[in-house]
Amino acid sequence: MRRSRAWFALALLSCATPSVAGLSTAWDWALSYETTKPRESAFVAAQTSHRAAVNGMLDLQLDYASEYGTWTSLWTLYSQDLYLDDGHQSAWWQERDSDLIVRELAWQGEWTIYGLPLDVSVGKLRLDWGVGYGYRPLDLFRPYRQNPISLVAEEGTGVVSLSHFDLDGEWTWLATDSSWTHATQTALDKASEQRGSGIRRYWLNEQSEYQWIGYYDDVRRGLLAASLRSVWSDSLAWHVSTVWQRQSVGYQFPTTTYTAPYVAEQGHALQALVGLNWASQDGHNLIGEYWYDSRSWSHDEWQQALERAESLKTAAQTAGLAASYQQGFQHANLVQHNLMLHWSWDLQAWMMWNDLAGPTWLSDITPTLDLLFSPQDGGVIATQWLRYQWLDTGTQSVEVEFAARFLTGNGDSVYAHLPDQHMMVFNLKGRF
Secondary structure (H helix, E strand, O other), X not given: OHHHHHHHHXXXXXXXXXXXXXXXXXXXXXXXXXXXXXXXXXXXXXXXXXXXXXXXXXXXXXXXXXXXXXXXXXXXXXXXXXXXXXXXXXXXXXXXXEEEEEEEEXXXXXXXXXXXXXXXXXXXXXXXXXXXXXXXXXXXXXOOOOOOOOOOOOOOEEEEXXXXXXXXXXXXXXXXXOOOOOOOOOHHHHHHXXXXXXXXXXXXXXXXXXXXXXXXXXXXXXXXXXXXXXXOOOOEEEEEEEEXXXXXXXXXXXXXXXXXXXXXXXXXXXEEEEEEEEEOOOOEEEEEEEEEEOOOOOHHHHHHHHHHHHHHOOOXXXXXXXXXXXXXXXXXXXXXXXXXXXXEEOHHHHHHHOOOOOOHHHHHEEEEEEEEEEOOOOXXXXXXXXXXXXXXXXXXXXXXXXXXXXXXXXXXXXXXXXXXEEEEEEXXXXXX
């Protein structure tokens, strides 16, 4: 019944759009086939040799503009497991789960108060203030997954904001409520739901962008954040961001062997990131980043978790307790210290720079490689993408993408004990 309602609601929206003046629409679609190979880790034994699924997503960007402001919305019909092969049996449609998700729905307009012009936003919106590629500490209200290979429907947060623009930049006052979500939540997600308000200042000075944020909510009870992004030359730029919060919540590492990790307050926390970006005239782009997150379990805690889980897993009575240590994977970062190297290659720029007259389809291919290192234990996550822009007319587009992610490292590394050994994904994405 829920699946039928979701399809009906989106169909009703689509039928209504052409006849209303001031209404604009944009449709995006994606179809994904993904396969994973589970592994036996210190925490759990592999239950199957493989898993494969087909998922689909249909997005409708619906905006209505009038003299009183603009209503903006983003609706997503997300269908999971259209096809499912769990390693034991496979079937089409039997396990499918479709949901209609309101990712954004807000009114945006302008007010003038005592001669001061203000931009106003009220509703559910995605706030994208983060600076960084592999991790974005300034995604303060809802942490968005960076560079996923499978389909993801990221949602906004409840927002009321007033912004004033001056000659240097922007002042913003805002109040937020992060509980406005449709997604299934873990115990940590629920404990992290916050309501609060704060001030943001953004300004541009020659080749540099700055921002700082002061914020107070009922979970973190005080937060200060800042970022800087600066261009040094035509090919070199750098960025840095940091967040300090007075209080944090996370999975508390238990002091005794026969106690499962549990969500608890953990005191003040610090996240910091620094990165360097280099781009060449022949299309190569490199990003190197280091970041630190004190909310994650330390190297010693992870090593102790692996040792405890190995011993607990051997007995049926304590196997569930061993699996409970996987809850440490739910933190924003799995480990405290992280190194990221990103490379991508714009083949169109390469062909133009070298004055090559190769086949035109070659310029529509973009290879990408990400390497995420855990320097303390030797863990590695390697992800590669190969994208081909099959069609792009300006109003319509089709992109073909193949992605593969390998999770490995030293035998006692955290990444080598993640539930999946590798994932392969084939995506079709488009707009009409």
